[in-house]
Amino acid sequence: NAGVTQTPKFQVLKTGQSMTLQCAQDMNHNSMYWYRQDPGMGLRLIYYSASEGTTDKGEVPNGYNVSRLNKREFSLRLESAAPSQTSVYFCASKRVVYTGELFFGEGSRLTVL
Amino acid sequence: ELKVEQNPLFLSMQEGKNYTIYCNYSTTSDRLYWYRQDPGKSLESLFVLLSNGAVKQEGRLMASLDTKARLSTLHITAAVHDLSATYFCAVHRETSGSRLTFGEGTQLTVNP
Numbered sequence: 001n002a003g004v005t006q007t008p009k010f011q012v013l014k015t016g017q018s019m020t021l022q023c024a025q026d027m028n029h030n031s032m033y034w035y036r037q038d039p040g041m042g043l044r045l046i047y048y049s050a051s052e053g054t055t056d057k058g059e060v061p062n063g064y065n066v067s068r069l070n071k072r073e074f075s076l077r078l079e080s081a082a083p084s085q086t087s088v089y090f091c092a093s094k095r096v097v098y099t100g101e102l103f104f105g106e107g108s109r110l111t112v113l
Numbered sequence: 114e115l116k117v118e119q120n121p122l123f124l125s126m127q128e129g130k131n132y133t134i135y136c137n138y139s140t141t142s143d144r145l146y147w148y149r150q151d152p153g154k155s156l157e158s159l160f161v162l163l164s165n166g167a168v169k170q171e172g173r174l175m176a177s178l179d180t181k182a183r184l185s186t187l188h189i190t191a192a193v194h195d196l197s198a199t200y201f202c203a204v205h206r207e208t209s210g211s212r213l214t215f216g217e218g219t220q221l222t223v224n225p
Contacts, residue, residue, distance in 0.1 A: 031211045033211075035215075040122070041217060042117075042201060042216055042218050043156075043201070043203075043215040044215075045212060045213075048211060050211045058212065090155065090156070092156075094211060099161045099163070100161075100205060101146055101158045102146075102156075102158070102203075102213060103158070104155045104156045104157075105155060107154075
């Protein structure tokens with residue numbers, strides 16, 4: 001089982017460049033999420049998609065856009081990268097059933113110079 | 114706004130000792146989760162606590178939930194080196210839709 005797959009795993013950008021982080025899940029989950037993880041700050045929600053065709057802002061959406069391409073795929077785009085966006089990005093999807101736990105991808109480590 | 118606070122943030126302990134990690138949250142919640150993260154790795158689900166008084170145990174870890182006190186604890190019994198990791202609690206609120214709010218994480222180091 002692949003679970004939640006993120007690409008790329010590592011990326012270095014220059015300030016002002018754009019890029020897209022890709023995420024796909026094969027567990028038939030309705031909800032998908034993008035979090036960023038910074039030292040001492042836990043995980044902060046950037047955007048989420050409760051179901052196919054919907055997206056909503058999380059705590060820290062500025063500088064990001066998302067696309068829920070279909071039920072499996074949820075991408076995160078940085079239009080003009082800034083050093084403050086240097087972070088580890090995690091995609092997650094959520095079970096439909098009552099427990100509602102998140103399943104995470106391996107993470108994408110992004111450095112903006 | 115829902116706030117989730119963990120303490121301690123850093124914990125260094127000897128093998129064989131017991132300790133508790135605390136997770137406090139600021140508003141009512143219907144579900145609480147504990148996750149483990151190894152360095153450079155993803156987050157792994159440990160426990161899902163769904164009701165007041167819920168207690169879950171797996172090996173040397175036991176998690177409990179007191180919704181009236183807005184407090185969850187993760188108790189470590191007779192720690193071993195393999196438990197060294199960062200532990201996160203995460204809280205779900207019905208009114209927040211599908212969202213989970215995470216604590217800052219507790220970095221646990223178990224020394225031989």
